[in-house]
Amino acid sequence: MTEELKDIGPDRSLLLVDDDEAFVRRLAKAMDKRGFQSQTALSVAEGKSMALARPPAFAVVDLRLADGNGLDVVQTLHEQRPDCRVIVLTGYGAIATAVAAVKIGAIDYLSKPADANDITKALLEEGEDLPAPPENLMSADRVRWEHIQRVYEMCDRNVSETARRLSMHRRTLQRILAKRSPK
Template identity: 40%
Template sequence: MDRGLTDKSSPTLLIVEDDTDFARTLKRSFERRGYTVSLAAAPGEVDAMLAHGAPDYAVVDLKLGAESGLPCVKTLASSSADTVIVVLTGYASVSTAVEAIKLGATHYLPKPSNSDDIEAAFTKAEGDSAVSVGERETKSVKTREWEIIHQTLAETGFNISETARRLGMHRRTLARKLEKRRIE
């Protein structure tokens, strides 16, 4: 665990990220911007961090090893309604974005995102009703397959075996597809 979340002279930030290099890079970048930053690498560490107080901001990776980051979003949101939560993911899909927002995230950013993108998301806690509503874009079969896989993954709590069963494919085939399209 890094510094606690009790220093209120600067904004506090909790980064929940299992990629240690990326987490350290974000931590250094936000510390240079005046944030007091704490790191957690797994959902279980979030509870321990919250014992020191709720952060002003949180950045949560959607996929933490074999676990989902969505329970972290729910825990953070229920701990404090004032915490601004941004979800980062290399596995972007509409279904996981919707679930993250329902659970209390204020923003959802695809990887790669940098500290500028994340800090901009912190200030956009409100939705934008003036955003353009365009026609539905035509998607390739592969893109649609990718969205269905990730929707099913979210529904199963990122359980690969159950997702493969629901999609009617072999578990190893699904694992290969997930590794092939990885965006981190």
């Protein structure tokens, strides 16, 4: 067991909510090795029911899930157990969602890819220290791709509406959306 967890107390329950089953399974295994007692959920509905049945001391919740918004799980967790330390994890970071997550009870907001060490540090961090600037910044292509993804989501995944808002031809947008994200 790590030294970090000795000071936390007896309740080391951790709820992991992510619709990527392989990722959440690997993360649960890694967090269990760090002394947490993990349980996993693959959807908003499953996460909320687990939060209502046995509110955990810690939680890591993905923002975008197949059946809805992970912020609904964060809100349920905060209502059931105000002292629950919740981290919101997402591949689609935006200032507006980060602010919303913190307002409803999240203590931090991490963008993917985040490993178990980053998550453990964020869950256990008590200080008010500002985070260090990122070592490797996103490329211009990655920033463009993420902006397109945000607008696409805002338009409820409607390609024609997204193309109109971005002043882009619909076919060009379809080709961009079909490609993998740039590094």
